[in-house]
Amino acid sequence: MDTILVGAGVAGLSAGVNLARKGVQVAVIDELPPASGASYGNSGFLVADTAMPIALPGMYKKVPSWLLDPDGPLRVRPSYAAKAFPFLARWLWASRMQQVHKSNEAMRRIQNPVFQDWKALVAPQVYSSLIRETGQIYLWDGVGPFETRIEDLLRSKFDVKARELSQQEIKDTFPGITPTIGRAMLVPGNGHTINPGRLVQAVKDELIEAGGAILHERVQRLWPAADGGWSVMTTGSLRKCRRVVVAAGAWSARLLAPLGIHVPLESERGYHVILPNPSIKLAVPILHKTGYFGANSMEMGLRLAGTVEIAGLEAEPSPSRCEVLVKQAHKLFPGIKHDEPIFWMGHRPSLPDSVPVIGAVPGFKGLFTCFGHGHCGLTAGPTSARLLTEVMVGASDGADLQAYSISRFR
Numbered sequence: 001m002d003t004i005l006v007g008a009g010v011a012g013l014s015a016g017v018n019l020a021r022k023g024v025q026v027a028v029i030d031e032l033p034p035a036s037g038a039s040y041g042n043s044g045f046l047v048a049d050t051a052m053p054i055a056l057p058g059m060y061k062k063v064p065s066w067l068l069d070p071d072g073p074l075r076v077r078p079s080y081a082a083k084a085f086p087f088l089a090r091w092l093w094a095s096r097m098q099q100v101h102k103s104n105e106a107m108r109r110i111q112n113p114v115f116q117d118w119k120a121l122v123a124p125q126v127y128s129s130l131i132r133e134t135g136q137i138y139l140w141d142g143v144g145p146f147e148t149r150i151e152d153l154l155r156s157k158f159d160v161k162a163r164e165l166s167q168q169e170i171k172d173t174f175p176g177i178t179p180t181i182g183r184a185m186l187v188p189g190n191g192h193t194i195n196p197g198r199l200v201q202a203v204k205d206e207l208i209e210a211g212g213a214i215l216h217e218r219v220q221r222l223w224p225a226a227d228g229g230w231s232v233m234t235t236g237s238l239r240k241c242r243r244v245v246v247a248a249g250a251w252s253a254r255l256l257a258p259l260g261i262h263v264p265l266e267s268e269r270g271y272h273v274i275l276p277n278p279s280i281k282l283a284v285p286i287l288h289k290t291g292y293f294g295a296n297s298m299e300m301g302l303r304l305a306g307t308v309e310i311a312g313l314e315a316e317p318s319p320s321r322c323e324v325l326v327k328q329a330h331k332l333f334p335g336i337k338h339d340e341p342i343f344w345m346g347h348r349p350s351l352p353d354s355v356p357v358i359g360a361v362p363g364f365k366g367l368f369t370c371f372g373h374g375h376c377g378l379t380a381g382p383t384s385a386r387l388l389t390e391v392m393v394g395a396s397d398g399a400d401l402q403a404y405s406i407s408r409f410r
């Protein structure tokens with residue numbers, strides 16, 4: 001085998017497709033079916049124009065009130081607080097304005113080409129049936145919190161098109177919406193998918209079509225082999241390859257730690273609810289900036305997603321996080337009717353500066369990474385995978401991947 005990719009989410013599958021199309025012999029290994037993790041359960045927003053790091057200046061002042069509010073957007077499980085501390089400390093440090101600009105620029109480079117890169121990845125009929133270039137509408141109760149000013153500044157830096165909507169336009173676009181919405185803004189350059197799981201499964205189809213393989217195994221350990229390649233111990237067998245790409249989402253750090261490579265990766269556990277057969281259908285998805293959740297009409301119903309819970313990879317889900325999302329839906333659309341909500345929890349693979357690690361791992365010939373996309377991996381995964389695989393097939397020297405180097409954490 002030439003290249004093993006660990007993880008069949010959007011990152012690993014997209015990188016696998018690009019390599020297979022160049023004639024590289026590849027296998028993507030995942031014990032779960034393709035697109036089972038965050039790549040399945042996300043909000044489906046394709047955020048071409050509004051790359052926003054999670055840590056913003058002044059946010060630290062809000063953290064205590066968020067933590068005390070059971071319906072708040074951030075929760076740290078008390079039993080996990082000590083383990084979460086190093087990540088949270090780095091996250092607060094990343095909220096310096098200088099770092100925010102750096103992260104914003106790095107994120108924008110891999111988010112802005114989202115539509116071209118998804119077009120290159122999947123068949124035209126898949127693209128046209130699952131992706132909508134409709135823009136997104138941001139909503140605020142009142143005039144919006146403090147971070148709105150920073151977001152306005154970052155948008156103006158790249159001359160991002162955005163238009164404030166009048167109260168009448170809000171009512172016309174979203175019949176039945178609560179009158180408490182004080183501000184609404186259309187960002188026309190963004191878009192969405194109506195089924196992220198099906199979209200990422202289409203990438204798996206492209207992988208197979210291009211001659212790649214999927215192996216349903218879990219990678220237990222990987223190490224450099226004496227012949228200069230890699231040994232990959234899985235639940236199926238000991239596999240040998242020339243190169244390995246670690247694209248195992250929130251689990252990636254666990255595979256690297258035994259090699260002495262430490263990355264401050266944390267799972268920002270996120271939740272979604274699907275409201276089946278909803279009485280409202282959104283033509284344009286909503287990002288509710290005051291409530292910190294997204295709402296998107298999908299093939300299976302209205303999906304509301306958001307909230308951040310820091311509790312590690314093992315803890316059981318908290319249904320109360322999903323109940324908060326149902327409550328938010330009813331606050332936003334007071335008369336909404338729907339069938340029994342369906343709850344889901346998944347792991348956003350997050351780094352404190354919101355910038356993923358993409359590229360070769362210095363000092364480890366044949367080892368590459370493509371993980372840490374946090375809140376924006378459905379958007380940035382295909383472009384990250386393209387930039388990575390250009391390096392792997394010798395089409396790029398990797399100079400443009402400097403900002404994503406894993407070395408920044410060493």
Ligand SMILES: Cc1cc2nc3c(=O)[nH]c(=O)nc-3n(C[C@H](O)[C@H](O)[C@H](O)COP(=O)(O)OP(=O)(O)OC[C@H]3O[C@@H](n4cnc5c(N)ncnc54)[C@H](O)[C@@H]3O)c2cc1C
Binds near residue numbers: 040046374
């Ligand atoms: C609630 C929520 C809302 C979101 N909304 C959006 C959005 O609107 N827009 C957007 O762009 N992004 C969004 N995201 C983020 C996005 O979904 C993720 O960044 C992206 O899916 C990460 O992709 P990935 O391939 O890195 O990881 P994953 O999709 O998590 O895939 C990683 C895979 O690795 C496998 N794996 C782990 N360990 C091993 C091992 N040892 N051996 C083999 N396989 C292994 C796992 O089984 C998993 O299938 C959201 C995420 C969540 C949770």
